[in-house]
Amino acid sequence: MAWEVTRTVRVRLDVPDNRKSDLHATNSKFQYCANHTADWAWRYPEEDCVTSKSEAEAAIYDDLREETDYLHANLVQKAIKRATDDIDNCVDRLTEGENTSRPQYDTFSIVYDKRAASYYRDKVSLATVNGRVECEYELPYDVEGTPHGEYLLNDDYSFSTSTVHYDSEADEFYLHAAMKREIDASSPEKAEHSKVLGVDCNVDDHIAVTSTGQFVGNADYFNHTRHEFENRRASLQQTGTRSAHLTVQRIGDRFGRWSEDYLHRCSNELVEEARRHVCTHIAFEDLEQIRDRISDGKKFQQWAFRELQRQVAYKAEEDGIIVDTVEPQYTSQQCSMCGCTLEENRDGQHFECLDCSYTVNADYNAAKNVARKLALKLQRGQKSPAGGAFCQYALKSGTMTVNATDVASDTPVSAERESTDKPTA
Incomplete structure (x- = not known):
């Protein structure tokens, strides 16, 4: 292809x-x-x-x-x-x-x-x-x-x-x-030839977390830098002098240039992680309308997820890696180990399943759920769930094989799901 x-x-x-x-x-x-x-x-x-x-x-x-x-x-x-x-x-x-x-x-x-x-x-x-x-x-x-x-x-x-x-x-x-x-590029023709890297984007803590446990960027540092730049520009504008006006013009959109460079480094890390695990797909949450549904706080409204996804998409393209999106519902509340979905499972950055007691970083858990959603989406695009198609997604400890015969939808399941291709003690 x-x-x-x-x-x-x-x-x-x-x-x-x-x-x-x-x-x-x-x-x-x-x-x-x-x-x-x-x-x-x-x-x-x-x-x-x-x-x-x-x-x-x-x-x-x-x-x-x-x-x-x-x-x-x-x-x-x-x-x-x-x-x-x-x-x-x-x-x-x-x-x-x-x-x-x-x-x-x-x-x-x-x-x-x-x-x-x-x-x-x-x-x-x-x-x-x-x-x-x-x-x-x-x-x-x-x-x-x-x-x-x-x-x-x-x-x-x-x-x-x-x-x-x-x-x-x-x-x-x-x-x-x-x-x-x-x-x-050898694009996978069938779901069973696919391997997905899931990515969870964040406003706080890390910019992005992958299903392989890679923590990319620092969202708190990113927000702080933007805040400092905006304060400086506002102070200059309030001064009102010609010198201040010229300084505002000279610095221009300095944060815009800095943030683009910072996100370039983050996107490079994400694409490199996909290469390292020989992934055919990178999965993001579909956050196009997220600003209409979340807080009107400035850091939410200025969230840079769209630019990050754009950069990842064009860089991954050269390696034949497909970037796709999935619906974001319940990715942060569902246990990636057993499938139990409860709002109480997540407390900030801490995730602890009230059903199976699985404890992990909340964003890492969400990234695995994002990967699994795309794996299921790929299967449904190939054949009916009864056809037995399967797809893998990358984890920190190996890969997870999702079999559509066993898991035909995205509804929570009680069976243990996070088995890997690596032997355990």
């Missing part, structure tokens, strides 16, 4: 001084096309919004070309696509009952496909309002171990539709190069 892997590399462009204005003018017209499309396609609440790129192109493409003095055709098409895609996302949010508004575009961001740009390993040629501009890449002296060396200069990866951005403070242009590669 072939997998398509995409990596984005940020590389600085050496733009000739006399051509910088051409890129700025091109961006202005690109953003004009996107805003005009958004104005035309946004019909809420009177009518249904238009989310079809082909419908939008049929209606306004010719006008946009004329109004922008015939901006490159593919740039107009990409601007229309950006707006209709964003409106489609807005419609999804409205359907879920969330508040949103018409997209607006005022930053420097131009989308280039291979018809509007010619990509090379050392430079790129970009279409502008004044012909093409050729920009060389400014690469590190030693690219070994960097994204530039691993993807940009790697012949196994090919260029795909990318974007050009502008840093106004540094007066520098950047290409966010999308690099694609097809790899052969």
Whole structure:
């Protein structure tokens, strides 16, 4: 089975001084096309919004070309696509009952496909309002171990539709190069060829805990760092001086950059744990709507589980490891040893089953339940429970084989479940 892997590399462009204005003018017209499309396609609440790129192109493409003095055709098409895609996302949010508004575009961001740009390993040629501009890449002296060396200069990866951005403070242009590669990965064809790593994400204590007993990251440290950064920014904003305002601008979204790097390290640990145990799947709880169901406390509303899952998904993809989600109900209350499900089983980070007296870290227990849920889900996707399909999930002490003949649903069972493939004393 072939997998398509995409990596984005940020590389600085050496733009000739006399051509910088051409890129700025091109961006202005690109953003004009996107805003005009958004104005035309946004019909809420009177009518249904238009989310079809082909419908939008049929209606306004010719006008946009004329109004922008015939901006490159593919740039107009990409601007229309950006707006209709964003409106489609807005419609999804409205359907879920969330508040949103018409997209607006005022930053420097131009989308280039291979018809509007010619990509090379050392430079790129970009279409502008004044012909093409050729920009060389400014690469590190030693690219070994960097994204530039691993993807940009790697012949196994090919260029795909990318974007050009502008840093106004540094007066520098950047290409966010999308690099694609097809790899052969042996995806399991049947449930019995699968092994699942379960992951429980947390707001307190550890960022994540796996079904193999790996404790990843420090959620308390993460929350503390965010709190300290927000306090500093709020203090500067209250000061109100020009110097304080400039400091706020200079530090920008420093926590955002720090947190992304921190979560990268956590996601690397999770993927490495899956590799070490030769897992075919990584299971997370489906927490998409969790903010609607949990406390409105700031640390809950700013929980970084979505970014962590996104990073794990794209990193695991390169190894052919599938990332999937399961329903989160009762994973923290159910005993992973005997199946007894009681709210009283869990007390903070301590889990003690009132039925079988199994005692363990509560998040580790939940991670095993997450893994087992996906194992059952995989079986049901293969054949009926009576078919005898089985699936394993990884534990600290080995693997657990879940047999759908014995366990046909996720309802609690009384039989001992946590047996492993390793001999016991």
